[in-house]
Amino acid sequence: MSIHHIRVTINGKLYEGDVEARTLLVHWLRDGLRLTGTHIGCDTSSCGACTILVDGKAVKSCTMLAVQADGRELLTVEGLEQNGKLHPLQEGFHVEHALQCGYCTPGMMMAALALLKRNPDPSEQEIREGISGNLCRCTGYVNIVKAIQYAAQKLREPEQVPAGSGGGGE
Amino acid sequence: MIPGPFDYQVASSVAEAIALLDQHGADAKVLAGGHSLIPLLRFRLASPAVLVDINRLRDLEYLQEADGTLHIGALTREVDLEASDLIRRRYPILADTARVIADPVVRNWATIGGNLAHADPANDHPATMLALGAQLVATGPAGQRLIPVEQFFTDSSFETTLQPNELLTEIRIPAPAERSGGAYLKLERKVGDYAIAGVAAYVALDGAGQVTYAGIGLTNVGPTPIKARAAEQLLLGSTLDDAVIVQAAKQAAAEARPVSDLRGPADYKRAMVETLTMRALRQARSRATGGA
Amino acid sequence: MTTTNAGPHVHGLGEPYKRKEDARFIRGKGNYVDDIQLPGMLYADIVRSPYAHALIKSIDISKALQVPGVVAVITGKDLEAAGLAWMPTLSGDTEAVLAVDRVLYQMQEVAFVVAESRYAAADGAAAVEVDYEPLPVVVDPQKALAPDAPLLRPDKKDRQPTNQIYHWETGDRAATDAAFAEAEQNGVVVRQDMYVPRIHPAPIETCGCVADYNAATSKLTVWMTSQAPHAHRTLFAIVSGLPEHRIRVISPDVGGGFGNKVPIYPGYVCAVVAALKTGRPVKWIEDRTENLTSTGFARDYHIHAEIAADKEGTVKALRVYTLADHGAFDAAAQPTKFPAGLFHICTGSYDFKQAHVAVDAVHTNKAPGGIAYRCSFRVTEASYLIERMMDTLAREVGKDPAQIRLQNFIKPEAFPYRSALGWTYDSGNYERALRLAMEKIGYEELRREQAEKRARGELMGIGISSFTEIVGAGPGKHFDIAGIQMFDSCEIRVHPTGKVLARIGVQTQGQGHETTFAQIIAAELGISPDDVDVEHGDTDTAPYGLGTYASRSTPVGGAATAVAARKIRDKARKIAAYLLEVGEEDLEWEPGRFYVRGSPSKGKTIQEIAFAAYTNCPPYLEPGLEAVNYYDPPNLTYPFGSYICVVDIDRGTGEVHIRRFLAVDDCGTVINPMIVEGQIHGGLTQGLAPALYEQLAYDEDGNVLGSNFQDYLIPTAIETPRWETDRTVTPSPHHPIGAKGVGESPTVGAPQAIANAVVDALAHVGVRHIDIPITPWKVWAILKEKGLATA
Numbered sequence A: 001m002s003i004h005h006i007r008v009t010i011n012g013k014l015y016e017g018d019v020e021a022r023t024l025l026v027h028w029l030r031d032g033l034r035l036t037g038t039h040i041g042c043d044t045s046s047c048g049a050c051t052i053l054v055d056g057k058a059v060k061s062c063t064m065l066a067v068q069a070d071g072r073e074l075l076t077v078e079g080l081e082q083n084g085k086l087h088p089l090q091e092g093f094h095v096e097h098a099l100q101c102g103y104c105t106p107g108m109m110m111a112a113l114a115l116l117k118r119n120p121d122p123s124e125q126e127i128r129e130g131i132s133g134n135l136c137r138c139t140g141y142v143n144i145v146k147a148i149q150y151a152a153q154k155l156r157e158p159e160q161v162p163a164g165s166g167g168g169g170e
Numbered sequence B: 001m002i003p004g005p006f007d008y009q010v011a012s013s014v015a016e017a018i019a020l021l022d023q024h025g026a027d028a029k030v031l032a033g034g035h036s037l038i039p040l041l042r043f044r045l046a047s048p049a050v051l052v053d054i055n056r057l058r059d060l061e062y063l064q065e066a067d068g069t070l071h072i073g074a075l076t077r078e079v080d081l082e083a084s085d086l087i088r089r090r091y092p093i094l095a096d097t098a099r100v101i102a103d104p105v106v107r108n109w110a111t112i113g114g115n116l117a118h119a120d121p122a123n124d125h126p127a128t129m130l131a132l133g134a135q136l137v138a139t140g141p142a143g144q145r146l147i148p149v150e151q152f153f154t155d156s157s158f159e160t161t162l163q164p165n166e167l168l169t170e171i172r173i174p175a176p177a178e179r180s181g182g183a184y185l186k187l188e189r190k191v192g193d194y195a196i197a198g199v200a201a202y203v204a205l206d207g208a209g210q211v212t213y214a215g216i217g218l219t220n221v222g223p224t225p226i227k228a229r230a231a232e233q234l235l236l237g238s239t240l241d242d243a244v245i246v247q248a249a250k251q252a253a254a255e256a257r258p259v260s261d262l263r264g265p266a267d268y269k270r271a272m273v274e275t276l277t278m279r280a281l282r283q284a285r286s287r288a289t290g291g292a
Numbered sequence C: 001m002t003t004t005n006a007g008p009h010v011h012g013l014g015e016p017y018k019r020k021e022d023a024r025f026i027r028g029k030g031n032y033v034d035d036i037q038l039p040g041m042l043y044a045d046i047v048r049s050p051y052a053h054a055l056i057k058s059i060d061i062s063k064a065l066q067v068p069g070v071v072a073v074i075t076g077k078d079l080e081a082a083g084l085a086w087m088p089t090l091s092g093d094t095e096a097v098l099a100v101d102r103v104l105y106q107m108q109e110v111a112f113v114v115a116e117s118r119y120a121a122a123d124g125a126a127a128v129e130v131d132y133e134p135l136p137v138v139v140d141p142q143k144a145l146a147p148d149a150p151l152l153r154p155d156k157k158d159r160q161p162t163n164q165i166y167h168w169e170t171g172d173r174a175a176t177d178a179a180f181a182e183a184e185q186n187g188v189v190v191r192q193d194m195y196v197p198r199i200h201p202a203p204i205e206t207c208g209c210v211a212d213y214n215a216a217t218s219k220l221t222v223w224m225t226s227q228a229p230h231a232h233r234t235l236f237a238i239v240s241g242l243p244e245h246r247i248r249v250i251s252p253d254v255g256g257g258f259g260n261k262v263p264i265y266p267g268y269v270c271a272v273v274a275a276l277k278t279g280r281p282v283k284w285i286e287d288r289t290e291n292l293t294s295t296g297f298a299r300d301y302h303i304h305a306e307i308a309a310d311k312e313g314t315v316k317a318l319r320v321y322t323l324a325d326h327g328a329f330d331a332a333a334q335p336t337k338f339p340a341g342l343f344h345i346c347t348g349s350y351d352f353k354q355a356h357v358a359v360d361a362v363h364t365n366k367a368p369g370g371i372a373y374r375c376s377f378r379v380t381e382a383s384y385l386i387e388r389m390m391d392t393l394a395r396e397v398g399k400d401p402a403q404i405r406l407q408n409f410i411k412p413e414a415f416p417y418r419s420a421l422g423w424t425y426d427s428g429n430y431e432r433a434l435r436l437a438m439e440k441i442g443y444e445e446l447r448r449e450q451a452e453k454r455a456r457g458e459l460m461g462i463g464i465s466s467f468t469e470i471v472g473a474g475p476g477k478h479f480d481i482a483g484i485q486m487f488d489s490c491e492i493r494v495h496p497t498g499k500v501l502a503r504i505g506v507q508t509q510g511q512g513h514e515t516t517f518a519q520i521i522a523a524e525l526g527i528s529p530d531d532v533d534v535e536h537g538d539t540d541t542a543p544y545g546l547g548t549y550a551s552r553s554t555p556v557g558g559a560a561t562a563v564a565a566r567k568i569r570d571k572a573r574k575i576a577a578y579l580l581e582v583g584e585e586d587l588e589w590e591p592g593r594f595y596v597r598g599s600p601s602k603g604k605t606i607q608e609i610a611f612a613a614y615t616n617c618p619p620y621l622e623p624g625l626e627a628v629n630y631y632d633p634p635n636l637t638y639p640f641g642s643y644i645c646v647v648d649i650d651r652g653t654g655e656v657h658i659r660r661f662l663a664v665d666d667c668g669t670v671i672n673p674m675i676v677e678g679q680i681h682g683g684l685t686q687g688l689a690p691a692l693y694e695q696l697a698y699d700e701d702g703n704v705l706g707s708n709f710q711d712y713l714i715p716t717a718i719e720t721p722r723w724e725t726d727r728t729v730t731p732s733p734h735h736p737i738g739a740k741g742v743g744e745s746p747t748v749g750a751p752q753a754i755a756n757a758v759v760d761a762l763a764h765v766g767v768r769h770i771d772i773p774i775t776p777w778k779v780w781a782i783l784k785e786k787g788l789a790t791a
């Protein structure tokens, strides 16, 4: 079983470490780097609790090996807030009451972020499709849709300097 | 759910990938998007000794039309098929297929090559490729060979005619003829699920409105992806009127070989092949004749 | 990030105050159990049975011990030697912690492997070799009762010689039978068999714990996904023999519970044993498959229900027989006094004069459970059956489902209402809720549209559910968990500067207690909720409480909080009188302040009073400003609502599309409408799930099907409709602030609204019932049979 030395930029910061080939990226982030905002909810790549951005694209980090992240740029929930300013998605989730237990929330926000990068002005149906790889057992999604609409609007407002949208991963 | 141990090697060129495959033989597995393979590893249902990561082969990620053929690099991600203007405009059946695979996050990484090479009868691309009459390019130590898609799958699930030291590198699809069109329809229990049944239908008509090409592929209603040959035959030469569509749909259902499982009883799945074939053919007809 | 309030505005009751707890969650700074990492911590993995019923011939752990990183392997025999092989369930049964000589369900715990990493633990578990001798499997509860059925629990042969766990009945059988005899003659009788399938709460966070034993202080600390940390501490003390004050259970942030995190699971006990054995902290976290296949399932009731009515459809009597599948161990969560929980709330919102309910519970080779999944102990089953039956009755007498309900509702003036099965409903106005729902959704118009569509061959259905919930257990004299009475508690400390720390005995898993409980105190003391911090979940600091499930937080914990805050105010009044040199009776209260009647400028704010409590306290009072309340509710509360669902059916595929779903809820006084609405959205989604998608099925060999999220179908944002909500307010007369608890109403009320809508779409061709989950193939089979299937 091969061991690999990897260098990964996460939330703008360089991390290095030795990982077994089989180490799942989510385990390296959580157990290895103590970036525990990224959660685990299933074994089948179904729930999206582990969603992060890799080179700007959302991925379920339970379905990628840590070694595959070598040399790439990652953004996790911990990187959303910039200079003490919440990202519009974080703000939206709070204002619209889009979280209850909070367990799905980081993955949900990361999937939403990927969606808004592709489609800055999504319809309700497009938002629902965009988060359909992420399960929430608490909220019934209605307020999550509103939170994403809130963030989309805030990110579109020209006078608004979108906090944190630069993040890592681009 | 933790994978068992394996070694990992990253390929920096197609040649290197093939050399690695050649070196490790059947002990090696190609790692593309990983969204079929890594779940298998996590359940310890597969235990390759080494993974050959081809994700850095950016030269296998492309979509281009040339010489009357659409060339798709095997590493092209579903999201790129889904978002491509070219695909939406010229090959809507491919966009239909890509957008019902898994969910948007999975589609960011899952590749079309992996989808075919995995040879899962539940995967959606095989049916569409069967309907389109695609050709697959296999690259091995001795160079490239062209495999018609119906010869790519074997009689067993999860098995292809690729050699262990071959890489699937490209998918080739004939550019659409003047009056042609197709559609892929999938019935699923919920978003992110594999198909209860899926049907891809593709037709080309001549100036008189007669069918000159018909392709029908079926998803997840048998041990392998199914090409509904008899149904295709019924359509050839017809004017694709409602009556022949009804007949072809019944025939496609007869060609399905579903089993009862958590996605429903076999008779239901068979009936759904009929429903979906009918609907897909109607949509194919409408697209072939200039509609949406 | 919290809302700043200008001036003395108190975000008290009825305000959509933004949640205090969000700040950490949106930053990824929550602290869930798997986020905890202690120095030297080991990881555990469990070896589980592939068989549903088998003898264990041998377990060979030698290869596992050789796996690099494996530190220890614990088997049932090891536990037996320590007297820990069995543990009590919530229902007075004993459950194997690790199987010793036989396994009784697939995925039962067989060995516990502890290693330096998750990966090594998994490798170790894969290397444990177990030799099984398969035994005949019983999956059908009916067959479990057959005289020749294999006896599944020889361990309790003495007190239970068959697979039957209990027979329980309530109500007046003779009078009920007489009413049925009369209806057979002069009225109508409707009957229906229905199955409420086995499902799973499946919170997105699975169960797990970290156990840490400090030999120097003899103190055991267990961080665990617990909805009831105090009760768990007591059970740990009883099982392990460790002194209770040396056990600290901490429930950190919990990623959803819904009843799944009420029981104690073998993994927790094994982690504690492993921590004691290795002297190092041990973490055990379930994976999703383990969660779905081995931890507390819900429902699994096979129901036969009958209604006797007169020819006009006015109900007379209800008769119910139920066969309950409890699985291999009786681990159902319910009060000792009521083995079928509150199932006898099944007369629902209707004025039945007579009723009788009988329940037989049996063992089968399935996972143990029977937990209250987002419902008060079997209320979902009860509500489903009565709401389905009312529709059946409506068809029988040829009336509209709305009409039959309006005709039979308990009238508003009848409250407090004593039901035929012995409950005393506190308050309600069922007609108002249904009329509001009908008006808002445009019921008459929908019926017209349905008639037109039917004429065109299109299938559309409208379903109603006018449910009554029963929540907020105790009173303690009737309700307990493993013997401990169901009260709840709150302790409030007002610091000298007027800031408040409150500790509560209930435990949040997303319900927003840190916000709503702060609002209750804010409302009582006239301060901002920003000035109130609410803590919970740590047994070393929080007052004893029974935890959060069965919607009991607001009815019981919320009442304790309001009463404790009132005690603070009472003392504050005494201090204010002293400071202002007037009699207590001369003081008036306005939010945040006492003042002298007639001279409003002469007053003392709660902050000034708090300061005085520590600096200038009246000599005849104890210094300080603190209060504790343990609240034993005088009665349960009875939230209710009327839901209307509109569906369209695809005749080619049998798919059901929910076009609209309107929920009118009445949960009494609303503390925070934003949170209430969020709870309703979530609960509705958990009601949608079993109606159309979720089921934990078993094959004949006892293999569990749907054991991961690929096959256990949690609805996504696509399947979930855009929920519409509204409410009426009928306060509870006996609750200090009139609140009733809402978290579970929608889960209880929604499935039958959807089922009724689907059946309604097909009623004209004689369809009376379809078991949930209503899959496309079930609908299609009916379409085919009735000649309605098209392509």
Ligand SMILES: Cc1cc2nc3c(=O)[nH]c(=O)nc-3n(C[C@H](O)[C@H](O)[C@H](O)COP(=O)(O)OP(=O)(O)OC[C@H]3O[C@@H](n4cnc5c(N)ncnc54)[C@H](O)[C@@H]3O)c2cc1C
Residues within 6 Å of the ligand: A044, A045, A046, B029, B030, B031, B032, B033, B034, B035, B036, B037, B038, B039, B074, B075, B100, B101, B102, B103, B106, B109, B110, B111, B112, B113, B114, B115, B116, B117, B118, B122, B123, B124, B125, B162, B166, B167, B168, B169, B192, B193, B194, B195
């Ligand atoms: C939650 C979830 C839901 C899904 N739902 C669907 C669905 O509805 N429909 C659907 O079609 N698919 C679905 N999938 C599967 C998904 O599309 C897979 O990603 C796809 O089947 C495999 O593509 P991949 O790039 O991930 O391949 P990998 O997982 O990397 O590889 C799959 C197999 O193909 C081999 N392979 C890959 N690329 C090559 C190559 N170029 N040459 C030779 N061999 C190769 C690998 O060795 C491996 O054996 C789902 C997956 C998940 C996780």
Ligand code: FES
Residues within 6 Å of the ligand: A039, A040, A041, A042, A043, A044, A045, A046, A047, A048, A049, A050, A051, A060, A061, A062, A063
């Ligand atoms: S944990 Fe990655 S998708 Fe569920």
Ligand code: FES
Residues within 6 Å of the ligand: A098, A099, A100, A101, A102, A103, A104, A105, A135, A136, A137, A138, A139, C204, C255, C256, C510
């Ligand atoms: S907020 Fe609990 S799972 Fe989404």
